[in-house]
Amino acid sequence: MDDTSALRLQDRVVHLVDDDAELRHALRQSLELEGLSVVCHAGAEDVGDLPLRSLYGVIVSDIRMPGMDGLDLMRHILGIDPTLPVVLITGHGDVQMAVEAMRAGAYDFIEKPFAANRLFSVVERGLEKRRLVLENRSLRTALEGGDELSSRLVGRNPAIQHLRAQISAVAETDADVLITGETGTGKEVVARALHDYGPRRKGNFVAINCAALPAEIFESELFGHEAGAFTGAQKLRVGKLEHANGGTVFLDEIESMPIDLQAKLLRAIEGRSIERLGSNRQVALDVRFVAATKSDLNNNPAFRTDLYYRLNVITLEIPALRARRDDIPLLFFHVAREARARYRREIPAITPQDEAGLLAHDWPGNVRELRNVADRFVLGMWSGFGRNPEAGVETGSGHLSDRIDAFERAVILAEISRNGGALKPTYEGLGISRKGLYEKMRRLGIKASDNEHGS
Structure with a gap:
C-alpha cells in the first residue's frame, strides 16, 4: 500500500481545546455521534506537543482561556504548519477578533451559541482540506525520493513504467530511435533522456524543429555551407548535424521536413556523413539520430518510405494523458x-x-x-x-x-x-455502501484494479 492510500477515515481526529468542562463534554459527544474521533484538552499548552506536521486532524479552540489563549495557540500551530486547520470558538464580543484571526490564517470561526451540526460541517470541511494537504506531501516525498528518470517521466501507470524501462534499455545503445506521440506528450523529454543516460551524454544534444524552419534555409541549417555557396553566404557555417558530432540529433516533427530534403537526410543517416552546401568534401558524422512525430509516417504520402524504415530501428510510443x-x-x-x-x-x-x-x-x-x-x-x-x-x-x-x-x-x-485503488475506503469516503459503489462502477464502466486493497 502506498503513502497516498494510508490516510483512512479512522485516522481522522479532532483536538478540542476549551477550559469549560461542560462545553467540552457536550461538543465531544456531538462530534462522536457523527463518527469523529475527538481528543479533549482543558488548556492550550499540551497541543503544542502534538506531531502537528503529520497530524490528520483539525484543532478546535475557544479564544478566551487562561494561560495561552486561542489566538496564541493558533499562531503557534500555524508557525509550525500553516496548512493545519484551526477553528476558533468565539463569544459574541469576540467576533471582530475572530475575523482578524481568519486574516492571520485561521480556518474558520463559530460564534456561540451554535448548533452542533454547524461545528460538524466546519470540521468536516477542515478534515477534507487536511487530507488533501497530507496526500500532496506524500506525493512530493515519493517524487523526490525517486530516480531521476522517474522525475522526468512522472507516473505509475504501466504504460509510462514500460516507457521508462525501454529508455533505460535503449539509451546505452547507438540505435536510431523514432518517438511517436500526440502533441504535448513529452517527445523532447524522452529524446533528452536517451541522450543524458547514454554514452553520448558529454556530447551536444541538438534539437531541430522541422516545422519551425523556413524551407529556404532548411538545407543550410542542417548541412551547413561554405563561404560563397550562395548569395549572402559570406563565411563558412557549420550545420546542426555537424555541430552534433559526438552527441545526439533530435529531429522533432520530422513529418514536416520538405520531401526534397528527405533523400539527403537519408543519405546522411545511412552514410553517417554530410556535404556542406558549396562543397564536395564529405564530413564524417558521429551522431545518433532521434526523430519524433505526431502522425503515422508509414501512411503519410508526403514522407519517404525508405526514410521511415531507416529511422524506425526502435520505436518508443508515448501514451496520451x-x-x-x-x-x-x-x-x-x-x-x-x-x-x-x-x-x-x-x-x-x-x-x-x-x-x-x-x-x-x-x-x-x-x-x-x-x-x-x-x-x-x-x-x-x-x-x-x-x-x-x-x-x-x-x-x-x-x-x-x-x-x-x-x-x-x-x-x-x-x-x-x-485511495490507491482500494475500494473499501472509497465507498466509505463517498458515504455509500459497498454494493452501491459496485453498481455505480458497473453502470459507469469503471473497472476495478486487479490489485485493489481492502476491498
Missing part, C-alpha cells in the same frame, strides 16, 4: 510543485471538484496542457473546466443525464485514485 488518467493527480502535483518554485507561490488546496475536473478532462494538449493548467492553478487563475462558479461543479455539455454521469464517474475515479 487520457490513456493514463490514474497518473493525472500525481503528475498535476509534480508540475504544480515546479510552478511553485518558479512563481514562489504556495500550492492552493485541491478540492474534490478540482480533482474530478482534472480526471474528467480529455487533455488534447496532454502534459503541456496540464502544465499550463498547473501554472494557472498556482497563480490562483484557474477556476476549473467549464465550471459554474455558483454551482461549484462541472457543467460540461450535452443532456443533463450525461453530464451527471460524467461528473459522478469523475468523482468516483478521483476517490479510487486517492
